[in-house]
Amino acid sequence: MNLKSILGRAPVALLAAALVAGCDPDIAPPFTIEEPGAVEGLAFFDADEDGVFDPSDGDYALSGVQVQFRVRGTNQLLAGGTVTSDAQGRFLVGNLPAGTHDAFIVPGTLPAGVLVCSNPLQVTVEPGVTRFFRLQTRGGCLVFIDVAENQPPNSVVVVRGIVTAAPNQLRAGGDYTYIQDATGGIRIFGSSLAGMGIEVGDRLEVSGTIGLFNDDLQISNPTVRSLTKDFGSVAPQATTTGAIAAAGPTPRAPLQGRLVKVSRAQVTGAFGAGGLNNRNAIINDGSGATQIRFESGVYADPSTLPATYPVGKCFDITGVVGNFRGAGQIFPRTRADVVEVPCS
Ligand SMILES: [Ca+2]
Numbered sequence: 001m002n003l004k005s006i007l008g009r010a011p012v013a014l015l016a017a018a019l020v021a022g023c024d025p026d027i028a029p030p031f032t033i034e035e036p037g038a039v040e041g042l043a044f045f046d047a048d049e050d051g052v053f054d055p056s057d058g059d060y061a062l063s064g065v066q067v068q069f070r071v072r073g074t075n076q077l078l079a080g081g082t083v084t085s086d087a088q089g090r091f092l093v094g095n096l097p098a099g100t101h102d103a104f105i106v107p108g109t110l111p112a113g114v115l116v117c118s119n120p121l122q123v124t125v126e127p128g129v130t131r132f133f134r135l136q137t138r139g140g141c142l143v144f145i146d147v148a149e150n151q152p153p154n155s156v157v158v159v160r161g162i163v164t165a166a167p168n169q170l171r172a173g174g175d176y177t178y179i180q181d182a183t184g185g186i187r188i189f190g191s192s193l194a195g196m197g198i199e200v201g202d203r204l205e206v207s208g209t210i211g212l213f214n215d216d217l218q219i220s221n222p223t224v225r226s227l228t229k230d231f232g233s234v235a236p237q238a239t240t241t242g243a244i245a246a247a248g249p250t251p252r253a254p255l256q257g258r259l260v261k262v263s264r265a266q267v268t269g270a271f272g273a274g275g276l277n278n279r280n281a282i283i284n285d286g287s288g289a290t291q292i293r294f295e296s297g298v299y300a301d302p303s304t305l306p307a308t309y310p311v312g313k314c315f316d317i318t319g320v321v322g323n324f325r326g327a328g329q330i331f332p333r334t335r336a337d338v339v340e341v342p343c344s
Contacts, residue, residue: 034127038094039103041067041133043085045114049138061089062114062137066106069096070120084109085135098127103135110137113156117141140207146183148219149252153211157219159186160205160226162234164259165320167194169333172296177222178257178320179204180234185257185320187218196224200333203231216322217251236261236318241330242288244321248328261318262330264341265292271305278302280329281309283317290328292317298332314343 043065047058062085069081078101083091102120110116114137123133140158148157161179170176174194178187188206198204205226208219239260247253265283272278279302280293294305309315318337319330332338 034098036095037098037125037127038092038130039069039096039123039125039133040130041083041085041091041093041103041135043067043089043091043135044137045111046136046138051134051136053134061085061087062111062135063087063089064109065089065091065135065137066109067091067093067135068104068106069093069123070102070104072100072102072122074102092130094130096125098125100124103133105135113139115139115141115156142205144183145179145181145186145257146252146254148210149184149186149217151210155210156207157210158205158207158225159219160203161185162232163198163200163202163204164234165331165333166199167191167196168297169200170295170297170320170331172300174297176295176297177204178259179206180257180259184254185259187216187257187320187322188222189213189218189220190222193222193224196227198227199229201230201233203228212251215249215251215325217256234259238263239321240287241265241283241285241290244328244330245288245290246328247321248290248323249326251323255321256323258321259318260321260330261316263316264314264343265317266314266343267292267309267311270311271302271309279305281305283315283330290330291324292319292338293322293324293329293331295331298335309338312343314341315339316341 043062044053045060053059065085067083069078070076080095083093085091100122103123104120105116116137125131140156142158145159148159151157161181164180165178167174167177173191175189175191177193178185206222206224208222210219236259241262247255262285265285267281268284269282271281280291282289283292316339319332322329
């Protein structure tokens with residue numbers, strides 16, 4: 001015996017009391033259940049992400065997409081509730097009970113690189129009415145940076161964050177950009193961002209491919225989706241050389257890709273010494289040794305580095321955290337990011 005058959009015979013006053021006593025207000029009262037309704041749908045790739053199907057904007061219909069209409073919040077299929085889109089992307093399912101149901105898009109029936117950003121979607125069926133249902137798919141879904149970082153390699157991801165290192169700061173070719181959101185920071189790799197006027201403090205939304213380069217996590221082949229000038233600032237997180245070194249072997253460590261500051265770090269090995277690249281030196285604030293690396297946008301010519309930052313001197317250093325094959329590094333973005341301080 002289901003809820004409807006119980007309540008269907010209950011006095012109205014009792015039913016009202018039951019509803020007041022805490023029944024889910026989203027569930028339509030059973031005595032209003034009437035004739036079934038229908039859903040007519042259109043599955044399409046929304047190239048310009050405006051929610052409207054317009055082939056002149058590059059949108060196109062998707063055939064063969066299977067949609068399962070289910071009892072909301074469950075895996076239980078509604079009778080006759082499985083449909084597949086036709087060559088025009090259209091589908092029609094009739095005889096659905098009135099109410100709000102889940103429309104679950106069977107992921108394997110979407111073409112490669114096509115995503116739904118929320119699955120299942122909700123659709124409300126009204127009695128005696130054919131409801132139109134836009135099944136919007138996209139090339140990517142905006143996620144937090146820490147979610148993007150944990151996607152399988154070569155996944156297309158969409159992230160948005162405040163720029164902490166602008167394209168032309170770190171590398172002369174303009175191919176390193178760093179952004180950060182509340183969950184983390186990450187490098188955007190690609191010179192296509194240079195020349196767009198992107199500056200520190202802008203908010204940047206990009207799509208691209210997540211992956212590792214020399215064990216450092218980055219988003220490659222970026223496409224800028226939006227740029228908001230002067231959005232805000234990111235304060236460097238105080239950290240230690242030991243913490244940067246400890247994060248080095250873990251590409252998805254929270255510190256990786258973040259803007260940080262270490263204080264009173266002493267240069268303990270000369271640039272290029274001990275088999276290091278001549279842009280790298282060992283620094284230590286007493287918590288453990290890590291590397292500082294000056295990229296070509298900060299010093300085009302690394303030959304001056306040993307004299308500018310000699311062994312034994314101490315510096316407060318702001319920069320973004322990365323690693324090279326597991327060795328933790330801090331990358332100052334400008335020469336002003338490195339300030340000499342007394343060692344004690
Ligand atoms: Ca569109």
